[in-house]
Amino acid sequence: METFILSESVDVFSFLSYLNDRMKLDNENRQKLVRLRKGDEGEKAFLKMFESLYEGEGILFYNFRASYQDSPIQIDFLFISAQSIYMYEVKNYQGSYVQSGDKFRSLSGSQFLNPSVQLTRTHNHFSHMLKELSCTTPIQPFVVFVNPEFTLYEAPVEDPFLFPGQLSSHFKLLNQRSDTIRKSQQRLVEKLLEESKKEATFERKLPTYHFEQLKKGLICYNCGSFALRNNSKNSLCTSCGRTCSLNDLILAHITEFQTLFPHEKLTRNSLYEWCGMEVGERRLWKLLKSHFKLEKSGKTSYYLRKDD
Numbered sequence: 338m339e340t341f342i343l344s345e346s347v348d349v350f351s352f353l354s355y356l357n358d359r360m361k362l363d364n365e366n367r368q369k370l371v372r373l374r375k376g377d378e379g380e381k382a383f384l385k386m387f388e389s390l391y392e393g394e395g396i397l398f399y400n401f402r403a404s405y406q407d408s409p410i411q412i413d414f415l416f417i418s419a420q421s422i423y424m425y426e427v428k429n430y431q432g433s434y435v436q437s438g439d440k441f442r443s444l445s446g447s448q449f450l451n452p453s454v455q456l457t458r459t460h461n462h463f464s465h466m467l468k469e470l471s472c473t474t475p476i477q478p479f480v481v482f483v484n485p486e487f488t489l490y491e492a493p494v495e496d497p498f499l500f501p502g503q504l505s506s507h508f509k510l511l512n513q514r515s516d517t518i519r520k521s522q523q524r525l526v527e528k529l530l531e532e533s534k535k536e537a538t539f540e541r542k543l544p545t546y547h548f549e550q551l552k553k554g555l556i557c558y559n560c561g562s563f564a565l566r567n568n569s570k571n572s573l574c575t576s577c578g579r580t581c582s583l584n585d586l587i588l589a590h591i592t593e594f595q596t597l598f599p600h601e602k603l604t605r606n607s608l609y610e611w612c613g614m615e616v617g618e619r620r621l622w623k624l625l626k627s628h629f630k631l632e633k634s635g636k637t638s639y640y641l642r643k644d645d
Contacts, residue, residue: 340388340397341530348596349543350377355593356544358561359551366544379429379483380413386483387414390508393515394419396526403532405462412459417474417526419516424463424478425499426456433488436496441489452480453496470528548598554613558589567615587616587624602639603629 350373356362357370384399398415414425434441442448460478467476478497482489485501492498499507554563555572562576572583587608594611595603608621625631629640 338388338391338393338395338397340384340399341526349373351596352543355597356546356551358556359553360544360546362544375429376427380427382429382483383414383425383427383481386504387416387508390505391511393512394518395511395515396518396522398529398533401529401533403466403529403535405466408462410459410462410466412463415529416511417518417522418511418514419518419522420474420514422467422474422476423511424456424460424476425481426452426459426479427481427483428452428487429484430482430487431484432486433490435490436492453498456480456497466532470525470532472525472528474522474525546597548601551597553611555586555590555615558586563613565615583616584624587612587621588628602637603641604637604639 350370353362353366353370353373357367362370380399387397396417398412398417401410401412401415403410412424413427414423416423416425430441433444435444436451437448439451439454440448441451456478460476464476467474479499480497481499481504482501483504487501489498489500552563555565555567556563557565557572557574557577557579559579560574560577562574564575566573566575567583570583571580572586573580590612591603591608594601594608601607603625605618605621605625608625609616609618612621625640628643630643632639632641
């Protein structure tokens with residue numbers, strides 16, 4: 338099986354995670370980050386399950402994003418087999434709920450929209466897009482509940498739900514139906530990759546911030562602590578005990594900097610300040626020289642990734 342892991346133009350989860358470590362988020366964005374983190378955990382669990390239980394041929398898209406007539410199409414997992422296209426909307430809900438029409442209600446009285454409503458809307462947009470791509474392969478949409486501590490009462494059997502206890506048999510069925518991927522499916526994959534590159538830019542409500550207001554310094558991406566003990570090779574977090582290569586940690590901080598400041602040029606001075614002046618400038622220069630290419634604009638020098 339071939340897997341394509343696609344990213345949004347703005348990865349809101351990573352964005353908020355980085356900011357949460359370096360500034361105080363307002364209550365709305367803190368709650369959003371909690372939801373996104375839980376959703377990310379659920380998606381990673383489903384991906385791991387898919388890759389371990391499915392043994393046949395096919396193409397899997399993770400985090401597929403496109404647009405149809407200015408309407409966003411967001412699909413957690415899109416699986417193309419020889420006979421069908423499967424859409425999976427993954428939910429990491431926890432607790433007991435009762436289905437009531439287009440709502441899920443908790444036993445305590447809170448409620449939220451039945452995810453099958455959004456699934457139907459996405460299915461309709463995606464079906465129209467496939468028709469324009471001359472694809473007539475049938476689509477099977479599912480909402481996948483991955484958390485074993487989730488219970489839903491009064492769900493009609495015809496609803497497109499897959500519960501934790503059904504996932505093993507679902508993958509067994511996919512394995513039984515597996516067949517050789519044809520050239521027409523490969524061409525569809527190429528078209529979908531092109532469509533994902535055309536994704537429309539939709540406004541997202543994100544917190545405003547400035548370089549000066551964010552806390553600087555090396556950070557442990559496992560627990561968010563700044564309490565690191567570094568030597569010439571490794572970095573040890575004194576809060577959670579995690580050890581990693583110091584070079585790998587610096588490269589991760591470069592990714593963080595470029596995510597938060599995509600329009601800022603990466604210079605040795607900006608990286609030195611971003612890392613809290615905790616790493617020698619010569620080490621930063623050697624690392625940048627090894628992984629990036631130097632560009633000059635007048636008197637200014639900056640670095641670009643070698644694959645850009």
